[in-house]
Amino acid sequence: MKKIMLFAMMAASLCFFGCNKKAAGKTAIRIAMVTDSGDITDQSFNQTTYQACKDYAESAKLDFQYYKPAGDSTADRIASIDAAYQDGYNVIVLPGFLFGEAITKVAKDYSDAKFIGLDISKGDLGGSEVPSNVFCAVYAEEIPGFFAGYAAVKEGYRHLGFLGGMAVPAVIRFGFGFVQGANKAAEELGVANDVTVEYVYGGQFYGDQTITATMDGWYKNRGVEVVFACGGGIWTSACEAAAKVNGKVIGVDVDQTAQINSYGEGMHVTSAMKGLGATVNAVLTAIQNNSWDTYAGQVSSLGLVSGSDLSANYVGLPVNTWSMKNFTVSDYQKLVTEVYSKSIAISDSIDALPAVSVKVNTYQNIK
Missing domain, CATH: 3.40.50.2300 (Response regulator)
Structure with missing residues (x-):
């Protein structure tokens, strides 16, 4: 019975992911963020990422939810990603290198969802090829x-x-x-x-x-x-x-x-x-505008993109x-x-x- 219910949930999610488009030509997305070892009041990575996701979702009138793992382990982080996916969220934002192993484990299982990793390097991913539904940003610290x-x-x-x-x-x-x-x-x-x-x-x-x-x-x-x-x-x-x-x-x-x-x-x-908020905004905008290919399967080092516009960097x-x-x-x-x-x-x-x-x-x- 549980398997039947889970299949029904997944089927509904797949239909949502693949079929639901906004009238204006933008892809309808539901955004989730999972915290790493901290929470959204850490005044650092988690809080900045959370606020950027929340602000974007509110501005674009999109659903947003954050998840906090039960513990500080890859298994706990994967459990939260699983929960977000099963709740129907198709874009999942993951801040911090601690998510490296988790991304390599879940991306292949949830190939119809997109994952945005912040400050996650190729090495954090174990050096394996980056899946096409994953984009990771590192920064020129x-x-x-x-x-x-x-x-x-x-x-x-x-x-x-x-x-x-x-x-x-x-x-x-x-x-x-x-x-x-x-x-x-x-x-x-x-x-x-x-x-x-x-x-x-x-x-x-x-x-x-x-x-x-x-x-x-x-x-x-x-x-x-x-x-x-x-x-x-x-x-x-x-x-x-x-x-x-x-x-x-x-x-x-x-x-x-x-x-x-x-x-x-x-x-x-x-x-x-580091421009965590700028990264979140840029990638979410690309997904909504059907330009995910710009980021798909990449680990990009982000630094200066303008010598005159400080806010663009x-x-x-x-x-x-x-x-x-x-x-x-x-x-x-x-x-x-x-x-x-x-x-x-x-x-x-x-x-x-x-x-x-x-x-x-x-x-x-x-x-």
Whole structure:
């Protein structure tokens, strides 16, 4: 009896997926989003993705629902994807590399649904061929990392820190870009001998007492002025330490102005962002406009697409909450133009820390 009911549900879904079109020629889609190990209030990947999906669905008058897995495992994530599909959702958005294994398992079973993976690389998919009903976006993290390091030095900071989460490719690119940006600005200002970058990975994607203690040492004992906290919730440890000494913090992935400044007024310097919302909007629009072939079966690295229109780019710094004084939005616009035109080159290699003129102190993982 259960099998008959499931078959009936699936048959109805298939009819909906294949036959239901909007009168205006747009494909009628139902959008679902599944959270990874966090929830939609994480003030990071999940929340940004959720809001982008919700806003798009409301604007286009489409059904939208999010699902939170029961636990932090591939099996739990697959169960939520199964539930979304069986509930009739035919476009499923999955934020974060933790979905890599899940996508490879479900895409072939649900070939009539489309999957949008955010920050999921070919390696996260196990190196296998990307199914035609899957699009995954990765980001050129070295670019916003570069912007953040460059901005910090131009703003006047001379003792910087990079606190990464786990040493996965995305975090490494952020860190190596940060070092390159700090170095470029220091060389332009003629202060390379005065700039130091402390560099460490926490070994996890959340803050705790041990990581906070390390950050206490950086701010209090080493004289670090600003830390680029890069990796999930690890930024909380940087903020806890910074709050004790009026230190500064650079956010990551999304504009973390409000979150960081909640620990201390003016604590946030800038954030090295990925355009999760822009990606969601672009791909959902393509699906609705019957242009899925533009994305089908691809893993695309998204970065700068314009040297003049900052809002069009998939990586960058937030300008709406700009608080820096010495490094202005106009300065940033000029920098973006130079990077886009390749008059400034940024290496995306993660094989070894880039050779730079500024001093970089590297440490063993904290945990």
